Amino acid sequence: MQSEAKPFFKRKVCMACRICVDACPVSCIDTASSGTDRDPHGYPFLADEAACISCNQCAETCPVEAVVMQAAA
Amino acid sequence: MSKGYTGKILVVDLTSGAIREETIPDRVYETYLAGMGLGAYQLYRKIPAGADPLGPENVLGFVAGLLTGTGSLFTGRWSLVGKSPLTGGWGDANCGGMLAPAIKRCGYDGIFFSGASDKPVYLQVGNGKAALHDASDLWGHDAVETEEILTRRHHKKKLPRVACIGPAGEKLSLISGVCTDRGRIAARSGLGAVMGSKKLKAVVLSGTRKIEPHDRAAVHALSRKCNRWATFEIPFFSGKMMGRLGTLMRILPTQTAMDGMLFKMMLSKWGTSSMNQMSVEMGDAPIKNWKGSNTDFGPQRSMGVNPDLFRECEIVKYHCYACPLGCGGICRTNGHYTETHKPEYETVLALGGLCLNEDRDSIFQLNETLNRAGMDSISAGATVAFAIECFEKGLITAADTGGLELGWGHTEAITALIEKMIRREGIGDLLADGTRKAAARIGRDAHHYAIQAGGQELPMHDGRGDPGYALHYAVEASPGKHTVGSQLYYEMYRLWKKIKHLPKPDLLYFKNSKYTADETKAICSATCSKYINLLNGSGACLFGAFLGADRFPLFDWLNAATGWDKTPEEYLAMGAAFQTLKQAFNIKHGIDPRRNKPSARALGLPALAKGANKDRRVDLDKMIRDYWHLFGWDQDTGQPSEDVMQYLLVGETAN
Numbered sequence: 001m002q003s004e005a006k007p008f009f010k011r012k013v014c015m016a017c018r019i020c021v022d023a024c025p026v027s028c029i030d031t032a033s034s035g036t037d038r039d040p041h042g043y044p045f046l047a048d049e050a051a052c053i054s055c056n057q058c059a060e061t062c063p064v065e066a067v068v069m070q071a072a073a
Numbered sequence: 074m075s076k077g078y079t080g081k082i083l084v085v086d087l088t089s090g091a092i093r094e095e096t097i098p099d100r101v102y103e104t105y106l107a108g109m110g111l112g113a114y115q116l117y118r119k120i121p122a123g124a125d126p127l128g129p130e131n132v133l134g135f136v137a138g139l140l141t142g143t144g145s146l147f148t149g150r151w152s153l154v155g156k157s158p159l160t161g162g163w164g165d166a167n168c169g170g171m172l173a174p175a176i177k178r179c180g181y182d183g184i185f186f187s188g189a190s191d192k193p194v195y196l197q198v199g200n201g202k203a204a205l206h207d208a209s210d211l212w213g214h215d216a217v218e219t220e221e222i223l224t225r226r227h228h229k230k231k232l233p234r235v236a237c238i239g240p241a242g243e244k245l246s247l248i249s250g251v252c253t254d255r256g257r258i259a260a261r262s263g264l265g266a267v268m269g270s271k272k273l274k275a276v277v278l279s280g281t282r283k284i285e286p287h288d289r290a291a292v293h294a295l296s297r298k299c300n301r302w303a304t305f306e307i308p309f310f311s312g313k314m315m316g317r318l319g320t321l322m323r324i325l326p327t328q329t330a331m332d333g334m335l336f337k338m339m340l341s342k343w344g345t346s347s348m349n350q351m352s353v354e355m356g357d358a359p360i361k362n363w364k365g366s367n368t369d370f371g372p373q374r375s376m377g378v379n380p381d382l383f384r385e386c387e388i389v390k391y392h393c394y395a396c397p398l399g400c401g402g403i404c405r406t407n408g409h410y411t412e413t414h415k416p417e418y419e420t421v422l423a424l425g426g427l428c429l430n431e432d433r434d435s436i437f438q439l440n441e442t443l444n445r446a447g448m449d450s451i452s453a454g455a456t457v458a459f460a461i462e463c464f465e466k467g468l469i470t471a472a473d474t475g476g477l478e479l480g481w482g483h484t485e486a487i488t489a490l491i492e493k494m495i496r497r498e499g500i501g502d503l504l505a506d507g508t509r510k511a512a513a514r515i516g517r518d519a520h521h522y523a524i525q526a527g528g529q530e531l532p533m534h535d536g537r538g539d540p541g542y543a544l545h546y547a548v549e550a551s552p553g554k555h556t557v558g559s560q561l562y563y564e565m566y567r568l569w570k571k572i573k574h575l576p577k578p579d580l581l582y583f584k585n586s587k588y589t590a591d592e593t594k595a596i597c598s599a600t601c602s603k604y605i606n607l608l609n610g611s612g613a614c615l616f617g618a619f620l621g622a623d624r625f626p627l628f629d630w631l632n633a634a635t636g637w638d639k640t641p642e643e644y645l646a647m648g649a650a651f652q653t654l655k656q657a658f659n660i661k662h663g664i665d666p667r668r669n670k671p672s673a674r675a676l677g678l679p680a681l682a683k684g685a686n687k688d689r690r691v692d693l694d695k696m697i698r699d700y701w702h703l704f705g706w707d708q709d710t711g712q713p714s715e716d717v718m719q720y721l722l723v724g725e726t727a728n
Contacts, residue, residue: 015300015397017146022174022394025281027232032389033403041399042389051230057283063144063296 005069007058009044013066016041020058020067028052075285077143077634078107082115083181083203085196087271088129088188092203097182103637103647106610107182108138109165110651112154115185116163117658124662126158126263127245127270129189135236135276136183137176138612141395142284143634144292146299147617147625149173149394152609157262158270159247159452159507160528162664163550163655164262165609169393169401170254172278173612175234179203179280186271195237195275197227200282208274215239215445216252223277230281237275238265239447244497245269247506248452248530256414256444257393261529262551263507265447287636295626295633302624303397303617306338312381315339315347316372319354323367323685326585330578333565333619337398340616343380344400345418350375352418353426356538356685359531360426361481362458363524363674366684370426377431378421386437387415398616406437416440416450419555422533423454428461429481435488446495452507453494455530457487459508460500462522468515475499527552527669534559537677537686540587544598544696548711550655552669556615558601560587560594566604567621571628571641575600590692595699603648607631610651653704653713666701666711 007020007029021029021044030047044067046052059067080099085092097111105114112134124130133155140148151173157164176184179198186196193208211219216239227233234253241249242265249265250258268274286292322328339347352358353367353375360370383404391401391414402415416424416436420443424436443450463469464479471478475493477486477500493501504511508523508530524531526546532555536543541559549557560578569575576593607627608618617625628641659666670676670693677690698708706713 015146015304016390016392016399017395017397018171018392019144019395022142022171022178024231026230027228040390042392060289061144063146063293064300065293 004071005054006049006052007046007067008070010066010068011043013064014043015064015066016043018044019061019063020044023057023061025055025057026051026053029058074636075287076102076636077284077286078102078139079177079180079182081181082111082183082185083179083198085184085186085203085205086188087186087190087194087273090205092205102139105651105654106139106607106647108136108610108612109152109154109167110606110610111183112136112152112165113163113651113654113658115183116154116156117654117661119185119187120156122661122663124156126156126161126267129187129271131156131267132185132187133264133267133271134183134185135176137173139610140630140634141612142174142177143286143630144289144296145630145634146296146303146395146397147614148612149396150609150612150614151176151259153251153259153264155262155264155267156662157264157551158266159263160552160664162527162659162662164264165551166250166259166261166264167556167609168253168257168259169396169614170257171394172234172236172253174284174394175278175280177284178282179278180282184276186273189270190272193272193274195223195273195277197277198280200280211274212243213240216447217255217445219275220252220255223275227277227279229279231279233277233279235275235277238268239445241446241448241495241505242266242269244505246448246494246497247510248449248456249447250449252444252447256441258444258447258449260449260451261554286634288633291633292630295629299620299625300397302334302620303337305334306341312343312347312350312379312384313376315380316350316354316375319351320372322355327581327583329581330564331561333567333621336565336619337616340400341398343384344402344415346383346415346421347380348418349378349380349421349425352422352533354685357535358422358426358533359535359675361429362427362462362522365429366681366686368684370429374431375426377433378425378436382433383415391415393614396614400616404437406434409438410441413437413441414444419533420450420454423451424487427454427458427533428487430484430487431482432484435484439488439491442491442495448495451532452530453491455524456494456504456508456511457490459511459522459524460490460504463515463519466522468517468519469500473500521674524672524675525553526671527664529553531671531675535686536671536675536691537681537689540691540696541594541598541601543671543676543691543693544700545601547670547693548666548697548700549602550659553671557605558598560597563597563601565619565621566601567623568600568604570621570623572645588689588691590695590699592699595696595703598696598700599703600645602652603645606648606651607644610647649704653706653717656704656706656711657713657718660712
């Protein structure tokens with residue numbers, strides 16, 4: 001169901017450009033605040049799943065299709 | 074039909090507290106785009122001739138670019154526009170971070186402030202709702218503290234974005250700017266003082282409106298293509314090797330046309346600090362208040378600011394909105410501040426080589442101190458270098474400095490002096506308005522050591538190494554800016570790939586040929602000015618443009634976002650119209666364009682006796698005449714004609 005879908009971020013495609021962070025109307029997407037060898041860019045992640053309203057704006061605005069909406073497990 | 078822009082601005086009269094929306098006709102966007110172009114259109118009409126930049130008649134605008142939020146890449150820059158108290162003419166400053174889309178998500182392409190409040194206030198804007206609030210409790214807080222307080226106060230569903238001044242703007246320092254994202258700063262032109270004069274502490278934006286391009290799928294397809302270039306990498310050598318590469322470039326009598334892909338890879342790895350040592354070695358970085366050379370700040374000494382030393386402190390890369398590159402960084406250091414933005418090249422050289430300071434930790438510390446205060450690190454470093462030379466020449470003494478023994482490379486004295494400038498304490502009060510004001514206050518021959526153009530301190534790119542910089546320092550409406558053009562920039566823009574009649578640089582050429590003023594160079598410089606106007610109207614980043622016009626599809630993005638069908642030539646004509654309007658703004662406000670030439674020393678008068686720029690002189694006069702001629706302005710005065718002005722004001726009366 002669309003209402004239960006949450007964003008999933010494809011790291012191999014993601015540019016860490018924060019377009020999805022800006023597009024989210026409830027600011028439930030954040031970026032990593034410290035880097036590791038595997039995540040030096042501060043990639044986005046769903047920081048507050050409960051706040052997510054499944055509006056699809058993050059996926060719609062991502063220029064490289066790195067955000068896909070997936071039904072919650 | 075959606076066109077990527079909102080078609081509206083918010084207008085706030087701080088004297089009366091009145092807030093209203095204003096609709097902007099489509100023809101204005103089709104002449105100037107949005108962003109800084111929209112700002113120029115508004116300010117030319119709204120600010121009366123002779124208005125005091127720090128008085129209520131000045132208008133201060135926060136504007137977002139036409140492409141911001143459309144799905145295009147490298148388009149997260151916002152601009153601050155107003156009449157500059159530093160130069161007395163057109164003022165602009167440009168900044169990344171996350172503020173640009175926040176302006177448009179509130180439903181506006183720009184927010185403009187006129188008048189002045191009698192008590193500190195801040196503006197909060199949501200979806201079509203705006204209100205002024207008392208900011209008395211925020212006055213005196215630095216920019217990071219202010220942002221934290223306001224973010225907490227107004228965070229409901231959407232995290233608000235904040236732009237604010239720090240103590241430097243509150244104290245009307247003419248070298249102050251406006252901060253966002255915990256230390257990004259729209260620093261140049263002294264517009265923080267304009268905000269301070271209006272008693273406007275901050276702008277808080279929390280809109281959630283959609284930004285709709287005409288054809289999102291087409292914009293995204295262009296972005297995916299651009300991203301392949303933006304993320305292309307090859308393994309790179311070390312930061313120390315960059316300095317040696319600069320040495321090699323200095324020694325060779327020839328150089329090759331630069332492909333911006335090389336610079337892109339350096340930016341991606343180290344950020345702008347990749348240039349720290351390399352620029353010193355190749356003569357791009359001014360040293361010791363422009364009287365020194367790479368021999369004064371040689372590889373052993375400049376090793377303290379080599380790019381690897383800055384990168385090793387980085388805990389995570391920092392991307393501005395819509396940027397796939399991420400040249401910024403959040404760093405952890407051992408100083409007073411535990412987490413800071415990575416200092417930019419300009420900051421490192423202004424506080425480093427220009428003052429012969431090789432202490433990396435002090436640069437980290439001062440970068441954060443200046444960002445929090447909201448003071449321009451280029452102008453601050455240049456003013457300190459000026460003060461050191463005045464001290465050296467006996468124009469100021471320890472009695473004037475409160476006991477500070479100023480000297481080249483005296484890190485503790487440099488740090489203490491900047492703190493005094495921020496607080497306007499003692500000698501700091503004399504210096505807090507930049508070099509031109511300080512030289513006038515000191516008197517005698519102090520003006521010889523104030524290295525500026527039109528009142529604005531020159532940035533860290535030496536026109537004696539690339540005369541294109543020197544020309545743009547002189548001819549731009551906001552003089553002394555490095556973010557417009559140079560011979561190097563023209564090579565990287567690669568506009569001849571899109572516009573066939575533009576000159577294509579030779580792949581290999583003798584360095585001496587750079588100093589011959591000919592029509593081709595004037596065409597290249599005029600093209601740079603026009604193109605940067607399009608970038609600023611679109612909200613695009615210079616570093617995206619450095620990929621080259623064939624890889625950074627600005628014109629195609631604009632057509633896809635708006636539904637227009639304009640050619641690259643038509644877009645460049647828009648860039649020319651924007652340039653002419655800014656020139657007319659300056660003339661309206663009594664600025665004589667002939668008087669914006671950089672200080673003699675920066676043009677090689679006298680020429681340096683050693684180093685990378687030994688015996689280099691830049692003869693600007695012919696280049697300036699040729700440049701003005703290409704815009705159709707009077708070759709002797711730089712004045713646009715009345716006919717041109719009528720066209721530019723899209724049917725309104727020129728005054």
